[in-house]
Amino acid sequence: MTTDEGAVRYAQPAGPFDPAAVTWTPVSPRLAGARCTAIALTLLVPLAATVLVAVLTAPWVWVFPAALVALLLWALWLVPRQVRALQYAERDDDLLIRRGILFRQLVVVPYGRMQYVDVSAGPLARRFGIASVQLHTASVGTNASIDGLPPQEAARLRDRLASRGEARLAGL
Structure with missing residues (x-):
């Protein structure tokens, strides 16, 4: 396991929650x-x-x-x-979000399924200098949100996901 710029890379899969060759990015500890x-x-x-x-x-x-x-x-x-367990990874075709300690969860959101991306920050979140990115997909049951991102990273991720979603959706 190596660390570069706050991301953790696993060389081999350790189970269903650790896909191979994925660089996980943790959220801000301010969350x-x-x-x-x-x-x-x-x-x-x-x-x-x-x-x-x-x-x-x-x-x-x-x-x-x-x-x-x-x-x-x-x-x-x-x-x-719980905050240390909340991480996300951008891959070529999808976004991975994992969370949980005892009850772990891995959400895979294909870029082509994204309809729009929200960035939000309430008063407490703004006080701590963090924001949330919410992904809205064609599926109502998708819980694809990433809390605790620095505002600059939230804006970058919003723009990147929106452009990737448009590119994948245009190909349909």
Whole structure:
């Protein structure tokens, strides 16, 4: 396994999720910070409420704030691992997206099936300097999105995928 410019190349296939001769490009590690911030903000109100209830009532009620803190710590441990597992690869005829640690997923999107490509970034994503690329295909069930790309890379990927999709679609 060698690394060049943030991409990982596998010399031989290691299973259905590691095709041969594919250069995987990881997403930005800033995605982990954005997701952890969103989780922390989501759990902040319930945590404050359960602490208030625990202070005003019986000592056994402290179980609920403790459970929320445990959930937060588990999420802070898990999210960076999930982000490291999110990678994509551009091949001649298709785009590969893989994600997941325990339940792995590999999505293969042929360029000829792409209808349009969206780039989006909400307020939190913009604060962390990341964007998402969403691929829309003829199939409704395709979950082809890449979160956590630097905005320049998202724009480059959007333009490249759109031009490759047009070229493949014109050949039909």
